[in-house]
């Protein structure tokens with residue numbers, strides 16, 4: 001068995017993280033409007049359909065247009081991102097304790113430095129065989145792992161994500177994978193139904209039960 005777990009809004013309280021991240025900018029008098037305006041608006045993202053977030057460029061772009069102490073903000077951001085452990089949902093620890101490390105993978109989006117720091121500094125990596133970030137489709141990552149024989153094709157695979165688009169793509173490309181749509185009350189994305197997902201759960205405690213039940217039936 002292998003379990004692929006998304007990071008944002010699944011293991012990590014991204015809603016709270018974003019609120020606190022924005023507070024740094026606010027504390028320097030930068031309005032939410034300005035924060036949003038320059039979030040992706042810097043030369044490397046120009047004419048790109050897939051925009052990559054970079055905190056230093058974000059701050060510097062604001063600095064080009066408003067009188068701010070960019071260095072100081074960058075330092076605050078650095079300190080903030082150093083410890084993201086407090087945003088890990090409590091049930092994530094219980095979840096990882098039930099499985100062996102070799103069966104667990106983090107699979108997150110997108111593959112950018114900011115994201116990788118956020119994950120690494122949360123301390124979660126040590127419970128997982130591997131943490132993979134991708135700016136492409138998560139279904140391709142699993143396909144590659146099967147192709148490289150890192151995971152067996154006939155192995156039972158679970159995929160847990162809070163984004164329905166991600167689940168739907170995974171199920172379409174790899175129908176054998178058991179998908180669980182996680183809709184936490186703290187999450188940023190809410191769906192009425194469960195689409196083509198096999199299961200829907202409200203927290204990782206419920207996911208544990210689903211997996212346990214499935215193992216009994218097998």
Ligand SMILES: [Mg+2]
Pocket residue numbers: 006007008009010161162163
């Ligand atoms: Mg997510």
